[in-house]
Amino acid sequence: MKRSMLDILACPIDKHYPLELVEIEAAGDEVREGVLACTKCGRYYPIMEEIPVMLPDELRNKERDMGFLRKWQVKIPEKILRQGNPWHL
Amino acid sequence: MYVPAEDTLFLMECTKQYRGTWALEMGVGSGAVAQSLLSNFKNVVGTDIDLASLAYCRGKEEGVMLVCCDAASALRGKFDLVVANPPYLPGDPQADATVHGGLAGIETTIHFIESALPLLSEKEGKMLVIVSSLANSTALDKFVQEKKLKKRVVGEKALFYERLYAVELTF
Numbered sequence: 001m002k003r004s005m006l007d008i009l010a011c012p013i014d015k016h017y018p019l020e021l022v023e024i025e026a027a028g029d030e031v032r033e034g035v036l037a038c039t040k041c042g043r044y045y046p047i048m049e050e051i052p053v054m055l056p057d058e059l060r061n062k063e064r065d066m067g068f069l070r071k072w073q074v075k076i077p078e079k080i081l082r083q084g085n086p087w088h089l
Numbered sequence: 090m091y092v093p094a095e096d097t098l099f100l101m102e103c104t105k106q107y108r109g110t111w112a113l114e115m116g117v118g119s120g121a122v123a124q125s126l127l128s129n130f131k132n133v134v135g136t137d138i139d140l141a142s143l144a145y146c147r148g149k150e151e152g153v154m155l156v157c158c159d160a161a162s163a164l165r166g167k168f169d170l171v172v173a174n175p176p177y178l179p180g181d182p183q184a185d186a187t188v189h190g191g192l193a194g195i196e197t198t199i200h201f202i203e204s205a206l207p208l209l210s211e212k213e214g215k216m217l218v219i220v221s222s223l224a225n226s227t228a229l230d231k232f233v234q235e236k237k238l239k240k241r242v243v244g245e246k247a248l249f250y251e252r253l254y255a256v257e258l259t260f
Binding site for chain 2: 001002005007008009010011012015017045048049050051052053054055056059
């Protein structure tokens with residue numbers, strides 16, 4: 001996603017804005033891999049291959065989320081890794 | 090992923106008369122409509138609940154901002170045009186969510202509209218939704234009345250066994 005998209009994204013669960021952006025891999029103004037975090041409800045949303053994945057809990061893929069956290073654990077803040085909702089390492 | 094069909098082309102045709110700065114398509118599927126919106130809108134956002142559809146769009150589209158979310162649930166801001174061609178055949182979305190829109194066929198459509206209402210700019214915002222004669226539209230009419238929306242049919246297309254309507258909604 002383009003960095004400027006932060007202006008139009010809100011937490012799908014509690015509508016909190018702005019979301020925190022953790023950049024893992026970026027090229028120009030495009031974030032390829034990263035995390036969007038809601039400071040209100042503690043949920044995190046992965047940005048995978050440029051696409052922010054902001055699904056409600058019941059449609060999230062736990063295995064995919066956990067794999068993502070494990071893959072990038074050195075680049076993701078501890079708070080998200082250990083306390084992020086709906087699940088964490 | 091929903092493969093472009095006659096309803097996709099019909100929606101694409103109907104969006105041509107609109108212009109503005111921000112446009113949103115909910116449920117982009119293969120991305121054909123969102124891509125065509127780029128000719129008349131400076132910024133185009135496309136959502137889909139299916140990550141695989143978006144991965145397909147990403148490969149061929151420069152310029153459409155993609156978000157994997159339900160309807161418009163992860164978005165904020167104001168849009169000049171919101172379009173959707175929701176799954177509208179009566180049936181259980183769990184069987185095939187790309188074509189079934191709920192038991193009356195209209196539930197997903199109403200969910201989409203409700204989700205995007207806060208994003209519609211009050212003065213000039215317009216929503217364009219495809220509704221089929223196969224779906225029971227009584228619930229939609231009730232919803233439109235409750236929300237005090239203005240409804241206008243701006244396009245109509247007869248297919249082999251159904252009739253499609255392009256319904257424009259405004260405040």
